[in-house]
Amino acid sequence: MNYLLQKIQLRIYVAILFTFILGLPTLLQAQEDKVELIDGITKVPIIKRMDFLLDTAAIFSIQEIASEDLQSRFRKVTxxxxxxxxxxxxxxLRLQVSNQMTQEDISWYFESWGFDIKDITFYFPNSDGTFSALQAGFGIPFPERRIKHKNFNYYLDLRPGEEKTYYLRITRHYNHEFTFFLRTNEAFLNHSFNEYFLLGIYYGVLILIVISNMYLFFKMRDTLYIYFICLILACIWFCLGRDGLGFQYLWPNYPWLNRLNNEYFIELIIILTTLLFSNRFIQKYTKSSRTHKLTSLAVLLKLGFFINQVYFVELYYVTYIVITIIILLIPFSHGLYILAKSGIYSWPYIFAYLCLFLVIIYSYGKSIELFNNPVINWYLVYPVIFLETVFFSFSIFNQIKFLQQESIQANKEKTLALEKNNQLTLELNSQLKEKVRERTEEIEKMAESLAQKNVELQTTNLKLQELNTKVTQLNSILQINNEELKTSVEEITKNLALMKGLDFEGFKQVFPDKESCLKFLSELKWKNRYSCKKCQYNKYNEDANYGRRCKNCNYYESPTVDTLFHKIKFPIEKAFYILYLSNRKDVDMTLNELSDILELRRETCWAFKNKIALAMEKVQHNKELSGWETLALVHLE
Incomplete structure (x- = not known):
């Protein structure tokens, strides 16, 4: 009987031991999956200590996920x-956390490092078994986050001795490499301050480079600096979109702008500005139309490639990177060939382009993993961009130094040319002095000859005095003849004033244009003296239209003011001819004939002839005694 009891007890012990051995891995896994917070720990990486469940039908709610039925479907993250x-x-994702700390004043935060998760919802367990949800993501406005930080951060509210299970629901737009941490409040603040401080220095240096290049642009007016400024601003935009600071500070209410940093748009801007900068950089060293054409071709190819990638066939990212680098190599390699052919080797320019290739490759850091640390994988593009801008800046400085050396060489050549010119000038001066001496001798000889001729002139003057007496007698005779001529001149003057027998073509020879008419009218108007109508000052300045501007009050008076030609709407030379015809008795021309000759409307001719008739009536003009010019100064208004 005792033997039987001992055998049964042995079997029970074996069964218990076997059961314990079979359940040990499960217990160890459960122990490993649970995150325990103990004293002295400030940061815990947790992604591989979480469990996941893929909701392929997108049908589960948080209540169903937290139910006992679905707990067994969670698998460990590996x-x-x-x-x-x-x-x-x-x-x-499921996270089990147990707070084993003894300190009561330490709070813990969940942090999802990485900005570009499309949608992430963190579920907190409540005391009644329900869950509270906090939603964030780069597609949701930033102000909706409870903790205003570029990463996704959530307060655990986990007291010492408590154990809670948290859930996350994540929607992705590419295969994310998740980096989740639990941090104490102090560790979170220290990490954030250090990260923001370093990013601030990074952006500050880039902005200083932008400002310095803006100064160079306004100083030198060269598009090279504008292209470089656009390239740096594009890199800044790329980085702001990559680290989330842009979403936090610049466009928090416009989450759709985040898509421009997560697709191909900003990369297109970086490449286009680099191509334009590179072309201008090469052209400043040596004019190359072939490089310019290849750059234009690369720009067109990149634009076409961008449109295809976004709207038509999206290529595999490795294929996309290779084609993009080939497009960039087309003008870059030819530019290097042109520089080498001219004996110019700009190593900073080459290194900057290599950095650009790394930026293009590393912009896909979310798909390419060169390091085990995701933080390094993500942020390594920043120093590469920084090196790119620094190398491009060095290449600009080297180019400025090169151009300065060329300028110095040109000045030396100019100095040599000036010295040669000075030497030629001295030689010419010597020759001129010799010629001046010879010319002086000739002048002295001519002076002696003139002295002799002066004696002859004195003798001739005596003879001229005798002739002067005879001339005086002749002058008396000429005076009598002048009186007779004076009568004839008055008659001729009267006939000229009446201008009998002149047709329009003949009249145009006397007054061919507006300037001659204005000049005649100005002389006629102010033939006695000028007096300002505003202040009666008598000194003036005459302008190009023969008007006069008072030197005292600056009042300007046109030659046509207070004349018959004031405010006429047709050429003044034609008005002169109408006035001339109106003073002739021997010409009786109809309005139609006058309109055809002058190429004016019949009504225009009639209106001005009527104005002349009013002027004649106002001054009681006599065609026999007065010339037509007396009517020109009649003012009817």
């Missing part, structure tokens, strides 16, 4: 990407 593919399916 890779930082959790699961590849299934980008349209929500990904659920």
């Amino acid at each position: 890779d930082n990407h959790v699961v590849y593919g299934y980008l349209d399916s929500p990904l659920w």
Whole structure:
């Protein structure tokens, strides 16, 4: 009987031991999956200590996920990407945390490092078994976050001795490499301050480079600096969109702008500005139309490639990177060939382009993993961009130094040319002095000859005095003849005033244009003296239209003011001819004939002839005694 009891007890012990051995891995896994917070720890990486469930049908709610029925369907996370593919399916993550700390004043935060998660919802367990949700993501306005930080951060509200299970629902737009941490409040603040401080220095240096190049542009007016400024601003925009600071500070209410930094747009801007900068950089060293054409071709190819990638066939990212680098190599390699052919080697320019290639490759750091640390993978592009801008800046400085050396060489050549010119000038001066001496001798000889001729002139003057007496007698005779001529001149003057027998072509020879008419009218108007109508001052300045501007009050008076030609709407030379015809008795021309000759409307001719008739009536003009010019100064208004 005792033997039987001992055998039964042995079997029970074996069964218990066997059961314990079979359940040990499960217990160890459960122990490993649970995150325990103990004293002395400030940061805990947790992604591989979480469980996940892929909701391929997108049908589960938080209540269903937290139910006992679905707990067994969670699987342990073994890779930082959790699961590849299934980008349209929500990904659920489970986090079990136990606070074993003895200190009461330490709070813990969950931090999802990385900015570009499309949608992330963190579920907090409540005391009644329900869950509270906080939603964030780069597609949701930034102000809706409870903790205003570029990363996704959530307060755990976990007291010492408590244990809670948290859930995350994540929607992705590419295969994310997740980096989740639990940090104490002090560690979170220290990490944030250091990160913001370093990023501030990074952006500050880039902005200083932008400002210095703006100064160079306004100083030198060269488009090279504008292209470089646009390149740096594009890199700044790329980085602001990559680290989330742009979303936090610049466009918090416009989450759609985040898509411009997560697709191909900003990369297009960086490449186009680099191509334009590179072309201008080469052209400043040596004019190359072939490089300019290849740059234009590269720009067109990149634009076409961008349109295809966004709207038509999206290529595999490795293929996309290779084609983009080939497009950039077309003008770059030819530019290097042109520089080398001219004996110019700009190593900073070459290194800057290599950095650009690294930026293009590393802009896909979310797909290319060169390091085990995701933080390094993500931020390594920043020093590469910084080196790119520094190398491009060095290449600009080297170019300025090169151009200065060329300028110095040109000045030396100019100095040599000036010295040669001075030497030629001295030689010419010597020759001129010799010629001046010879000419002086000739002048002295001519002076002696003139002295002799002066004696002859004196003799001739005596003879001229005798002739002067005879001339005086002749002058008396000429005076009598002048009186007779004076009568004839008055008659001729009267006939000229009446201008009998002149047709329009003949009249145009006397008054061919507006300037001659204005000059005649100005002399006629102010033939006695000028007096300002405003202040009666008598000194003036005459302008190009023969008007006069008072030197005292600056009042300007046109030659046509207070005359018959004031405010006429047709050429003044034609008005002169109408006035001339109106004073002739021997010409009786109809309005139609006058309109055809002058090429004016019949009504215009009639209106001005009527104005002349009013002027004649006003001054009681006599065609026999007065010339037509007396009517010109009649003012009817």
